[in-house]
Amino acid sequence: MKASATDGLKPRKQPIQSRSGVTVEAIHEATIQVLLAEDLGRFTTTRVADRAGVSVGTLYQYFPNKEALLYAILLNHFEAMATEFERIASNAENAPLSDLAASIADAYVSVKMRNPEATKAMYRIAGAINQVRLSSDVFARMGRAVGEILGKANDASFADPKTATFTVLAALAGLARGSFGELGEDHGVLDNLRIESRRLAIAYLHAAASAGKNA
Amino acid sequence: MKASATDGLKPRKQPIQSRSGVTVEAIHEATIQVLLAEDLGRFTTTRVADRAGVSVGTLYQYFPNKEALLYAILLNHFEAMATEFERIASNAENAPLSDLAASIADAYVSVKMRNPEATKAMYRIAGAINQVRLSSDVFARMGRAVGEILGKANDASFADPKTATFTVLAALAGLARGSFGELGEDHGVLDNLRIESRRLAIAYLHAAASAGKNA
DNA sequence: AATATATCTGAACAATCCTTCAGTTTGGAA
DNA sequence: TTCCAAACTGAAGGATTGTTCAGATATATT
Incomplete structure (x- = not known):
């Protein structure tokens, strides 16, 4: 299996139930908000999760790492x-x-x-x-x-x-x-x-x- | 004394002896090199100092913080x-x-x-x-x-x-x-x-x- | 109701990181 | 040479971060 250039950046799993779709959308929006509110150095998975009203663990179920956000x-x-x-x-x-x-x-x-x-x-x-x-x-x-x-x-x-x-x-x-x-x-x-x-x-x-x- | 918008970003002290001028220039150059070699997340005062052939302490004598670089x-x-x-x-x-x-x-x-x-x-x-x-x-x-x-x-x-x-x-x-x-x-x-x-x-x-x- | 699966939680861990400072070395003035 | 200030050192402290995982909760299926 060849390693793609975008490996490790794609979503980890697809939302199946509707609530998880909401979660992913909330994380997207929170990513933007944190990016605007803090500078890049304070862009943090924890901060994004907080802003999205979700725990960090949940975030990591859909995004393999911070960069993926x-x-x-x-x-x-x-x-x-x-x-x-x-x-x-x-x-x-x-x-x-x-x-x-x-x-x-x-x-x-x-x-x-x-x-x-x-x-x-x-x-x-x-x-x-x-x-x-x-x-x-x-x-x-x-x-x-x-x-x-x-x-x-x-x-x-x-x-x-x-x-x-x-x-x-x-x-x-x-x-x-x-x-x-x-x-x-x-x-x-x-x-x-x-x-x-x-x-x-x-x-x-x-x-x-x-x-x-x-x- | 009014706080300027650029407070905490200006050089800390002016080089007096010639060797310190060399040091500052080396730090400038090292800043660029580290920026090109690593991504922003790995841009580190220690790494810049190493690349400049200088200790971190020296770096902090001329730059008040990382952002100033x-x-x-x-x-x-x-x-x-x-x-x-x-x-x-x-x-x-x-x-x-x-x-x-x-x-x-x-x-x-x-x-x-x-x-x-x-x-x-x-x-x-x-x-x-x-x-x-x-x-x-x-x-x-x-x-x-x-x-x-x-x-x-x-x-x-x-x-x-x-x-x-x-x-x-x-x-x-x-x-x-x-x-x-x-x-x-x-x-x-x-x-x-x-x-x-x-x-x-x-x-x-x-x-x-x-x-x-x-x- | 019982079971299986999807989703969520958050404390814990290891890894850096920024910055300071007490002490050492170097350069030049006296 | 003597002495002082300039310049340099780097270990240490306090704080933050990315990521994991064992377990709890919610939804769907039988």
């Missing part, structure tokens, strides 16, 4: 994002690049806004765990979907769609991170996130497309 | 960035927006590239400490300098320069983070960082400028 949050978020992009990719007809770029930006912002606390909590995990090892397949899904969307532009084409995809997503991620961060909250940057994300995606993607014109 | 790295990096932007702001003559945008992007990438290990180490700290509390004045310096640079465009003007500044910097940060991250290293994204950063900054800033035309 963070993993679950991260994976949830990225899968929602990937799913959203795939939905757009399969629904979109050929259209002007501006429209496609806008829909990519809107999707990104929508997912981030759907659960702001989870989003903020995510940003605190960042360096704590190896993000790639945890969810490289999810990133691949996102890349493929966005690439597919870009292919539907009827007024532009990309010489290097992979790079264009990587750059938009990374730039949107940076803008969202900055806006959700504590720097932004005081200055009302969050209100502009939607419009600025659109502007950013549209402008960059047009530039990236026209860069390949004479190739 | 991270703070020092972060502050170093951001101050280098702010200084670079200020240098550009005071040297730049009136010029086309494209040139100014390119110089902003170049400066950003240059600082990040100057010490890639420190850059990568920084990304691991992220959520571990309250970034704003630590260095909000440095961020203000960066914002002011970039705003000043944008003001020198002789072919464009900004209705909302603060937002434009925030968005470029956040987007560039996201792109850099993604490129330095482990996702990017395998795919050679780092080679494109310079050109993509330029493209991103130029495209967005033009869009942001023309957005205020009819106001």
Whole structure:
């Protein structure tokens, strides 16, 4: 049996009765809350269990270790994002690049806004765990979907769609991170996130497309 | 005496003899190395001291606590960035927006590239400490300098320069983070960082400028 | 009602960890 | 050389943490 990269991070057992489903959900929510309330150094299995109204032993029945709690949050978020992009990719007809770029930006912002606390909590995990090892397949899904969307532009084409995809997503991620961060909250940057994300995606993607014109 | 937000994070004493200057520098470097070698949970004062070839006691003569080690790295990096932007702001003559945008992007990438290990180490700290509390004045310096640079465009003007500044910097940060991250290293994204950063900054800033035309 | 299985509990253990401080070594001024 | 302050040492203390497991409780099945 080959050891997977995500071994020791997956849930330990599946909830069968309904009460255990409630427990798992409570632990998820508590993970986020503890992440927001304390700093990473005080993120503790005991604290999460307390906040979830559950004993530590129960927590360890569904999560093999502390890292798995963070993993679950991260994976949830990225899968929602990937799913959203795939939905757009399969629904979109050929259209002007501006429209496609806008829909990519809107999707990104929508997912981030759907659960702001989870989003903020995510940003605190960042360096704590190896993000790639945890969810490289999810990133691949996102890349493929966005690439597919870009292919539907009827007024532009990309010489290097992979790079264009990587750059938009990374730039949107940076803008969202900055806006959700504590720097932004005081200055009302969050209100502009939607419009600025659109502007950013549209402008960059047009530039990236026209860069390949004479190739 | 009012308590400052950065109390308990500043260096404990200034090096007087030359050997102590060497020690402090060794601790800085060791901080980065430990950050890269182990994950955040195993970032330990003892480990940093060992790697620096120094005893823990010595470490605590210059840093009041573990957090201060991270703070020092972060502050170093951001101050280098702010200084670079200020240098550009005071040297730049009136010029086309494209040139100014390119110089902003170049400066950003240059600082990040100057010490890639420190850059990568920084990304691991992220959520571990309250970034704003630590260095909000440095961020203000960066914002002011970039705003000043944008003001020198002789072919464009900004209705909302603060937002434009925030968005470029956040987007560039996201792109850099993604490129330095482990996702990017395998795919050679780092080679494109310079050109993509330029493209991103130029495209967005033009869009942001023309957005205020009819106001 | 009786049995089996799923779920939950929380005290206990071993492993670190951060930080201090009494004492030693080193560098330079007198 | 003498002497003082700067710089360094590292064992020890007090506190916290991740994880386990033997037993208690709740739900489902017969």
